[in-house]
Amino acid sequence: MNEEQRLAGELKERTYRLFGRSLHIRTFDSGSCAVCESEIRLLSSPYYDLHRLGFFFTPAPRHADLLLVSGPGVRAADTALLKTLEAIPEPRIVLAVGACALGGVFAEDELVHGRVDEVVPVDVYVPGCPPSPLALLHGLLVAVGRLEEKVEVLRFDLREEATA
Amino acid sequence: MLWFLRGIRRGVVTTRYPRARDSWAEQLPTPPAFRVDLLTPELAARLADVCASGALRLQNGDLLLDLGSCTGCGDCVAVGGEAVVPSGEFELASRDRAALVKRIPIGERR
Numbered sequence: 259m260n261e262e263q264r265l266a267g268e269l270k271e272r273t274y275r276l277f278g279r280s281l282h283i284r285t286f287d288s289g290s291c292a293v294c295e296s297e298i299r300l301l302s303s304p305y306y307d308l309h310r311l312g313f314f315f316t317p318a319p320r321h322a323d324l325l326l327v328s329g330p331g332v333r334a335a336d337t338a339l340l341k342t343l344e345a346i347p348e349p350r351i352v353l354a355v356g357a358c359a360l361g362g363v364f365a366e367d368e369l370v371h372g373r374v375d376e377v378v379p380v381d382v383y384v385p386g387c388p389p390s391p392l393a394l395l396h397g398l399l400v401a402v403g404r405l406e407e408k409v410e411v412l413r414f415d416l417r418e419e420a421t422a
Numbered sequence: 423m424l425w426f427l428r429g430i431r432r433g434v435v436t437t438r439y440p441r442a443r444d445s446w447a448e449q450l451p452t453p454p455a456f457r458v459d460l461l462t463p464e465l466a467a468r469l470a471d472v473c474a475s476g477a478l479r480l481q482n483g484d485l486l487l488d489l490g491s492c493t494g495c496g497d498c499v500a501v502g503g504e505a506v507v508p509s510g511e512f513e514l515a516s517r518d519r520a521a522l523v524k525r526i527p528i529g530e531r532r
Contacts, residue, residue: 307436360519362475362491375519385514385522387475387493390450392439397515405440409516414455414487414509415526 273349274403277323280312281402284322286342288374289332293388294356298326306391313398319345324401327378330358331371343378351401354380355394357387448510451494453477453487456526460505461485466528469498469506485526489514 285298301308316322319342354374357363360383361373371377384397399405437444466485470478477491478498499506516522
């Protein structure tokens with residue numbers, strides 16, 4: 259068990275080292291309203307300048323390391339999504355982006371899954387409707403291990419002294 | 423305004439995130455935070471009712487806030503008065519979906 263954990267830790271570190279240099283992102287829209295896409299596109303604007311952090315967008319899943327999935331998981335897009343995922347070489351990361359992808363907006367029915375992790379395994383969840391480019395940057399940096407997750411320590415129940 | 427002067431004065435326009443947060447980041451639509459001492463069971467029921475995305479629900483006398491489902495629409499802030507304020511937190515990415523569900527106790531219990 260201990261040996262396994264050590265090996266897993268080592269593998270994780272090596273993967274992060276690989277991802278730390280330059281990382282190519284393939285986006286996938288599983289029926290989103292295109293606002294998530296608009297925020298994703300803003301990442302390559304001069305203001306957010308994704309390239310300074312070593313991230314790049316690629317149209318080819320075979321060149322990608324990371325899959326960014328938005329939308330509630332429309333069933334009609336299942337085949338395309340699974341093919342895209344399979345075409346991305348290992349090791350790969352999947353990010354679910356936006357409240358739809360996390361199960362917030364659409365309930366499961368015959369048209370949509372309602373959440374993306376019903377279709378593909380998701381590594382990092384990025385909340386927001388839409389997630390701001392800053393939130394997306396945080397999600398990307400968490401995914402490659404360059405930033406720590408914060409949500410565990412954040413408090414949403416304030417006491418009187420906290421606000422005073 | 424002379425935009426090029428502004429550009430010269432400020433130098434680089436690119437955000438410094440993740441080294442520093444932008445000053446406007448706290449104005450982003452973000453999930454709510456709750457003043458627990460002002461939260462009553464009636465208000466909590468009303469909040470759970472008004473939440474369009476089902477991010478707020480009642481469970482065992484507590485309010486559950488699902489940050490993943492929250493769309494930051496602000497309906498709960500409008501209904502809640504002083505008890506509900508925007509949290510201003512956008513760095514919510516998580517590897518664990520369950521970590522995004524926060525339990526909010528109703529009323530002060532010491």
